[in-house]
Amino acid sequence: MKKLSKTTKSSLITYGIVVFAYIFCEIFMRTGHMSSLLKGILVPLCVYVVLAVSLNLTVGILGELSLGHAGFMCVGAFASAVFSKCMMETITVPTLRFALALLVGVVCAGVCGVLIGIPVLRLRGDYLAIVTLAFGEIIKNLVNVIYLGVDSNGFHVSMKDAMSLQMEPDGLVIIKGAQGITGAPTDSNFTIGVVLVLITLVVVTNLVHSRTGRAIMAIRDNRIAAESIGINITKYKILAFSISAALAGAAGVLYAHNLSTLTALPKNFGYNMSIMILVFVVLGGIGSIRGSMIAAVVLTLLPELLRSLNEYRMLIYAVVLIATMIFTWSPSAIGFRERYSPAKLFHKREKGVQ
Amino acid sequence: MAVLEVKNLGISFGGLRAVDDFNLEVEKGQLYGLIGPNGAGKTTIFNMLTGVYKPTDGKILLDGEDITGKPTIEINKEGIARTFQNIRLFADLTVLDNVKAGLHNQKEYIYSTLTGILRLPRYHQAEHAMDERAMELLKVFDLDGEASYKASNLPYGKQRKLEIARALATNPKLLLLDEPAAGMNPNETQELMDTIRFVREEFKMTILLIEHDMKLVAGICEKLTVLNFGQVLACGETSEVLKDPKVITAYLGE
Numbered sequence: 001m002k003k004l005s006k007t008t009k010s011s012l013i014t015y016g017i018v019v020f021a022y023i024f025c026e027i028f029m030r031t032g033h034m035s036s037l038l039k040g041i042l043v044p045l046c047v048y049v050v051l052a053v054s055l056n057l058t059v060g061i062l063g064e065l066s067l068g069h070a071g072f073m074c075v076g077a078f079a080s081a082v083f084s085k086c087m088m089e090t091i092t093v094p095t096l097r098f099a100l101a102l103l104v105g106v107v108c109a110g111v112c113g114v115l116i117g118i119p120v121l122r123l124r125g126d127y128l129a130i131v132t133l134a135f136g137e138i139i140k141n142l143v144n145v146i147y148l149g150v151d152s153n154g155f156h157v158s159m160k161d162a163m164s165l166q167m168e169p170d171g172l173v174i175i176k177g178a179q180g181i182t183g184a185p186t187d188s189n190f191t192i193g194v195v196l197v198l199i200t201l202v203v204v205t206n207l208v209h210s211r212t213g214r215a216i217m218a219i220r221d222n223r224i225a226a227e228s229i230g231i232n233i234t235k236y237k238i239l240a241f242s243i244s245a246a247l248a249g250a251a252g253v254l255y256a257h258n259l260s261t262l263t264a265l266p267k268n269f270g271y272n273m274s275i276m277i278l279v280f281v282v283l284g285g286i287g288s289i290r291g292s293m294i295a296a297v298v299l300t301l302l303p304e305l306l307r308s309l310n311e312y313r314m315l316i317y318a319v320v321l322i323a324t325m326i327f328t329w330s331p332s333a334i335g336f337r338e339r340y341s342p343a344k345l346f347h348k349r350e351k352g353v354q
Numbered sequence: 355m356a357v358l359e360v361k362n363l364g365i366s367f368g369g370l371r372a373v374d375d376f377n378l379e380v381e382k383g384q385l386y387g388l389i390g391p392n393g394a395g396k397t398t399i400f401n402m403l404t405g406v407y408k409p410t411d412g413k414i415l416l417d418g419e420d421i422t423g424k425p426t427i428e429i430n431k432e433g434i435a436r437t438f439q440n441i442r443l444f445a446d447l448t449v450l451d452n453v454k455a456g457l458h459n460q461k462e463y464i465y466s467t468l469t470g471i472l473r474l475p476r477y478h479q480a481e482h483a484m485d486e487r488a489m490e491l492l493k494v495f496d497l498d499g500e501a502s503y504k505a506s507n508l509p510y511g512k513q514r515k516l517e518i519a520r521a522l523a524t525n526p527k528l529l530l531l532d533e534p535a536a537g538m539n540p541n542e543t544q545e546l547m548d549t550i551r552f553v554r555e556e557f558k559m560t561i562l563l564i565e566h567d568m569k570l571v572a573g574i575c576e577k578l579t580v581l582n583f584g585q586v587l588a589c590g591e592t593s594e595v596l597k598d599p600k601v602i603t604a605y606l607g608e
Contacts, residue, residue, distance in 0.1 A: 203471055210470025210477065211458065211484075214447070218455040221444035228404060228438075229524050230430035230459040239467065287446075 011205040014290045015198060021297075022194045029190075037304065043258040045300050046193030047251045050200045052280035052296040053289055054247030057204055059278065060287030061213065062240040063220030064121070065129040068136030069248050070273035072109045074264055076249025077256035078143055080105035081184045082174050084257065086150060088185055098187040102196075102253045109249020112139070113242030121237045136274055143264040148175040180263030181256075188257035196254055197293075200247050204289055207243065216240045283324050355418065357382045357560045358403075358528050363412030365402060372398050373584045376412070380528070385554055386562045387575030387592065391604065394581040396564045397439060400530055403562075404436050405429040417527060431459055433527035437517040439536060439564075445506035449497055452505050452516055453488040456523025463487075491519045494556060495549065511542045515549060522557060529553070531563040535570050543567055547574050572596060580604070 025042060028034045051073060058066045080101035091097040120131050147158040151171030158164040162173050175181055207213050215236045218226040227233055256262050266272060280299060284291030302320060306313035327333050360378040364371070373395040380386045388396050401407045403414060405426040414422045421432050444452050457463050463484045465476045492498040495515040500508060505516060514534060521529060534550065535543045547570055553559055565571050571578065571592070578595040580587040582604045588595050595601055 206471045206473055207467070210467070211463070211465060211480070212467040212470050214451055214455045215458055217447055217451075218444045218458075221446050222442045224406075225438065225442035225444065225520075226455070227426045228430060228436055228442075229456045229520060230427050231455070232427055 007209055010290075011201075011209075014201055014205070014293070017290070018194060018197055018201065018293075022190075025190065037307075041300065041304055042190045043188055043193045043254065045297060046190070046197050047255045047258075048277070048280065048296040048300050049197050049293050050251035050254065051248055051277045052284065052292040053197075053200050053204055054244050054251065055277045056281045056284075056287065056289055056292045057207070057244040057247070058241060059281050060289075060292075061204075061208055061220065062216055062237065062244075064237070064241070065125065065278075066132040066241070066244075067129050067271060067274045067278065068116075068132035068134070068139075069244075069277050070269045070271065071132075071136030071139035072112060072245040072248035073252035073255065073273070074136075074139050074143055074269035075112045076105035076109040076246075076252030077262060077269070078175070078181070078252075078264070079108035079249075080253040081181045081256040081262050082148065084187065085174050085181060085184045094185065094187040095192075097185065098192060098253075098257060101187070101257065102250060105249045105253035105256075106246045107249075109252065110242050110246030112249075113245025114238060117238040117241040117245075121234070121241060133271055133274070136269075136271060140264050140266070140269045143175075143180075143269075144178050146175050147173065147177050149173045178263065180261060182261045184256065184260065184262060186257055186260055188254050193254055196250060200250065201289065201293070203243070203247065208289070212236065212239065279321070283321065283328070285328060355382070356380060356415075357384075357417060358562065359413075359415040359418075360399075360403075361413045361415070363399070363402060363409050363414065365398060365407060365410045371584055373402070376581075376584075376586060377589075378579060380560055380562055382560055383554070383558055384560055384577065385550070385575050386560075387571045387578045388562060388564045388581065389566070389571055389578060390581030390587070395584040396581055397532060398584075399581075400436060400532055400564065403429075403530060404434055430524055430526075433525075434530060435521035435524045435526035435528075436530035437514070437521055437532055437534060439532040441510075441513050441517055443505040443513055443517060443520070445504070447505055448501065449492065449503050449505055449508065449516055450485070450488055450501040452520050453491050453523050454484050456520040457484050457487060458524075460487075460523075460525060488523065491523055494552070495519050511538060511545070514538070514546065518549070518553065522553065522559070527560065529559050529561045531561060531565075533564050533566060535565060535567045540569075543570055546570070550574060568596075 029039065051069065055066065055069045058064055083104040084097055084101045087097055091100070116135050120128060120135065123131055145159050147162050147165055149156045149165040149167045149171050151168040153168060156165040156167055162176060165173065215231045218231055219233055219236055223233060280296040281292045283299065284293065284295030303313055303317055306316055309316065356379045358378065358380040360376060363376040364374045366372065376399060388399065390396055398407065402409045405424050405428070408423045413420060416432055416434065419432070421429055444455060447455065463480045465480045469477050489498055489501065492501055495518065497512060497516060497519065500512065505513065508516060518531070535546055538546060550561065551574055554561055575592050577590065578592050579589045580595060580601050587604055588598045588601050
């Protein structure tokens, strides 16, 4: 029972940090103390936090390395942007439209997660990483060649060009291949972003501390033993992977609705992005949900805050990455931390007095 | 009636006949020992009983029901739980969570993933009941004080005990112990013997165990089957089997 309250306390602290950060930012924004640069980065910040926390579910909790997370984000982004563009006139309330778009994006990404998870999760370790990397790239490249239009006859899909859609004159091209989607409504804002972050955190922490989460972590720790006590390996692996994909889809929805033009570039949906998310997760501590959240925020803000240093900023960014890595994972650093941790020093002094 | 009945069980890996014509009958509440030199096929038999390997021929009946060739998960649900020769705990989970993972398929504690995420009343009720049941099991093995420890931080002897506790959490009809005393000193072995005896009394458990430690086998097993090169060498009451000259030659040395 004591342990239960401990985990509850820890998750409440995590939610508290988010709420506090939100209020803090809002006050700064309202009083005009925030630069437009920083304002512009608030929603992407939420996107990265959602991505990092959701990837942690695959890497930290399920214990499988996935390098295709940006692919699921891409699915969520495009599915929801298509939905929002089609519904632009029908639904005029932005929040409602966003909520429905979110549902569409999450479901599409989740289904993709199941479809890709079924063949891919038979692999483990490096092999799984390579195949997920490939799937991520496939999704991005597919989206780049798709032309999608809608007219009075319904939807038209082509992989050649806009002309081959053969639409009626009243038709509207939604996805223009590599040009992506233009003119979709920008329904998201910082408040929605923070709400989404909170939802993600609640979903992942509650999942981890449930019967399902225990089964998933049991598989991570020892597959053979998990099987021997009657845990269905395939089911829980796919479940964890697809929930992780669905949450990445949610991040994609937020991302898509923050921009008026959505294109699938290597920069936003390629493997660069997947690896960046992985960096957040590894740096924040594999399996630590609060850690990946904080790492995502710090590592997104850092390059922006260092902008005045011009060409040196990426250098400092790299140094911070390496230093954090050493501090978190190197055995001697761990020893050092244990020896000089504030709690321990305090404890020692207490003993000395006695 | 016999809880476990094995008839003419055999398995070949390519040209190698690892186990041949193996017969076994374990009565309810019995403590049965399976012994034999290294490579005799003891663990292979365990792996067939738990569905890790599919037998090439023969039949396995649990409570009269044919479970031959069923997948591991199904066999566990039917009522066979096991421990491993090399300890396989969920190292990063707490001691309590290890046992709770063992309760995974017990009807009274099942709730859906969505219930877990939304923390519906059923979640709190089931988790609370699980905590109580798990603590009860841990108390039997004197592990309740370490419930919140990480499993990997337990000393070796306690890890072995936790593995048995986890297996018992699945509420089995038959418990398979694969070399429970491996790597233990005489004191720990003595303590383990008491624990096994206690488990059998407390839970009315039927136990089949593989062991090398002759003191343990002679001390607690009622019946023995001796295996050599995949074949049954002798079978019967412990005291008689251990006197059998064939067994002494093959296993204990002349």
